[in-house]
Amino acid sequence: xxxxxxxxxxxxxxxxxxxxxxxxxxxxxxxxxxxxxxxxxxxxxxxxxxxxxxxxxxxxxxxxxxxxxxxxxxxxxxxxx
Amino acid sequence: xxxxxxxxxxxxxxxxxxxxxxxxxxxxxxxxxxxxxxxxxxxxxxxxxxxxxxxxxxxxxxxxxxxxxxxxxxxxxxxxxxxxxxxxxxxxxxxxxxxxxxxxxxxxxxxxxxxxxxxxxxxxxxxxxxxxxxxxxxxxxxxxxxxxxxxxxxxxxxxxxxxxxxxxxxxxxxxxxxxxxxxxxxxxxxxxxxxxxxxxxxxxxxxxxxxxxxxxxxxxxxxxxxxxx
Numbered sequence: 001x002x003x004x005x006x007x008x009x010x011x012x013x014x015x016x017x018x019x020x021x022x023x024x025x026x027x028x029x030x031x032x033x034x035x036x037x038x039x040x041x042x043x044x045x046x047x048x049x050x051x052x053x054x055x056x057x058x059x060x061x062x063x064x065x066x067x068x069x070x071x072x073x074x075x076x077x078x079x080x081x
Numbered sequence: 082x083x084x085x086x087x088x089x090x091x092x093x094x095x096x097x098x099x100x101x102x103x104x105x106x107x108x109x110x111x112x113x114x115x116x117x118x119x120x121x122x123x124x125x126x127x128x129x130x131x132x133x134x135x136x137x138x139x140x141x142x143x144x145x146x147x148x149x150x151x152x153x154x155x156x157x158x159x160x161x162x163x164x165x166x167x168x169x170x171x172x173x174x175x176x177x178x179x180x181x182x183x184x185x186x187x188x189x190x191x192x193x194x195x196x197x198x199x200x201x202x203x204x205x206x207x208x209x210x211x212x213x214x215x216x217x218x219x220x221x222x223x224x225x226x227x228x229x230x231x232x233x234x235x236x237x238x239x240x241x242x243x244x245x246x247x248x249x250x251x252x253x254x255x256x257x258x259x260x261x262x263x264x265x266x267x268x269x270x271x272x273x274x275x276x277x278x279x280x281x282x283x284x285x286x287x288x289x290x291x292x293x294x295x296x297x298x299x300x301x302x303x304x305x306x307x308x309x310x
Contacts (some may be wrong), residue, residue, distance in 0.1 A: 013229065016189050016263075065146055068139055068175065070182045071229065 001046045003058045005066055008039040024059045026058040042066060052080045082108040082309040084125040086171075087153065089115045089144045094130030094131070094167065094281035094284065101286035102127070116203035125152055125162045128169030130222070130284060140183060140225045141171030150176055162206055163278045164304065167223055168276040170280035179273055179280045180238075181230030186223070187263025193222040196261050197247040198269050198283060199253055205272050208245055209278045210304035216253045217297040219283040221261055226282040228264040228271075238271055246270035246281055 003073035010014050015037050044061075048054040058076045067074045084106065086098045098111045104126075113120055120126075134143035140199045144150065151174070157178050165173035173179045185193060195218050200211040211217065230238070238244050246269040250259040260267045261281070271283030285298030 014184070014186050014187070014263075016187055020189055065142065067136070068142070068182055069230075070180075070251075071172075071184070 001048055001054050001081065002072065003046055003078060004077045005042040005043065005044070005046040005062060006039060006075045006077075008069050008073050008075075009037060010071055010073050014017070018079055053081060054078050082106045082121045082127065083111070083121075083308055084103075084108060084127060085111045085113045085120060085123040086127045086129055087113050087115055087149060089133035089147065091133045091135055092129050092131035092168070094214050094286065096288070098127045098129045098166070098184055099283070101289040101298065101302060103123055104289055106306045108306075113149065115144065118148045118152055120149055120152045120156070123161070125164065125305055126156060128153070128163065128165040128172050129286075130167030130169060130218075132167055133172065134295055136225075139171075139175070141175045144168075144172045145175035149242060154178060157278050159274070160275060160277050162309070164207060165278075165280040166284060166286065167205070167221075167226075167282055171225065173278065173280045178278050179271055180234045181265075181271070183223075183225050183282070184227040184229050185225050186227050186261070191222075191224040192226070192261045193220075194261070195220050196248050196269075196283060197251050197259065199249040199255075200258075201244045201247055201289045202242045202272070205245065205276045205279065206308035207272075207303050208300045208304060210307065214253070216249060216251065218251075218288070218295060219285055219297055220287050221283045223262070223282055225265070226262040226264060228262075228268040228282075229245060230265060235266060238268075239266075241274065243272040243276070244268055244270075245279055246283070253256035266282060 018036040247267040288295040288298035
């Protein structure tokens with residue numbers, strides 16, 4: 001079973017990399033970009049077959065290692081094959 | 082006084098810390114590999130600078146989960162002195178011995194230069210041999226030193242006299258140019274509530290001898306020596 005985790009910065013947390021990307025896009029004449037926020041995408045291949053258990057497992061991973069909840073939010077998606 | 086320097090894959094200021102500690106304290110300094118959970122009894126634990134685990138995932142995140150750090154956290158809770166320098170500061174925030182987080186420098190650039198710090202409190206073993214308000218010159222070398230925390234924590238750090246160092250200009254004034262990384266409230270180093278854990282981005286271990294270009298880092302180790310003998 002596959003799980004994906006999107007990690008994003010919480011609202012209000014300054015994202016200098018996002019700002020730099022925004023400026024670079026403006027430099028390439030892309031107009032109307034109001035904001036850019038950069039995050040992470042993590043893909044996990046799990047041996048667990050129960051979606052609920054898999055979700056709980058990944059949730060635990062997010063709290064313990066994959067994210068820093070002081071500044072980051074995360075969303076988990078379990079993909080059934 | 083006996084010290085331990087924790088060594089992770091990618092640590093690169095571990096030897097500097099050992100040399101500085103040996104020079105100033107004259108005591109034994111153990112280089113302790115992170116995978117070894119049997120940490121000997123010591124008076125001071127240093128989590129050194131570097132790029133532990135190549136800064137993968139987040140700076141300090143992997144190192145914070147390494148076997149020995151559980152023991153370091155326990156010792157810190159028991160009151161043993163723990164200093165996290167640069168990457169070590171990042172590790173100590175990841176393991177929640179210190180609040181907040183070190184984010185990418187505001188201008189996105191790696192900064193490597195001497196900066197001036199104001200010693201904001203002399204009330205800790207780490208800062209006891211400095212004067213409050215003293216301006217010292219210490220090098221920084223980091224990409225992620227932009228200290229960020231929530232307003233309540235920032236207020237608590239100020240109210241509890243837990244800000245150890247702030248970035249200032251040579252004459253001690255605060256202002257945008259003095260802050261090399263965009264750090265909130267110009268914070269360069271903080272203490273925990275019990276004042277036995279210090280985290281700081283600048284490198285005092287790099288300036289302990291005239292032959293290294295200065296001695297402004299020396300009083301930190303002298304203060305520790307006076308506290309632990």
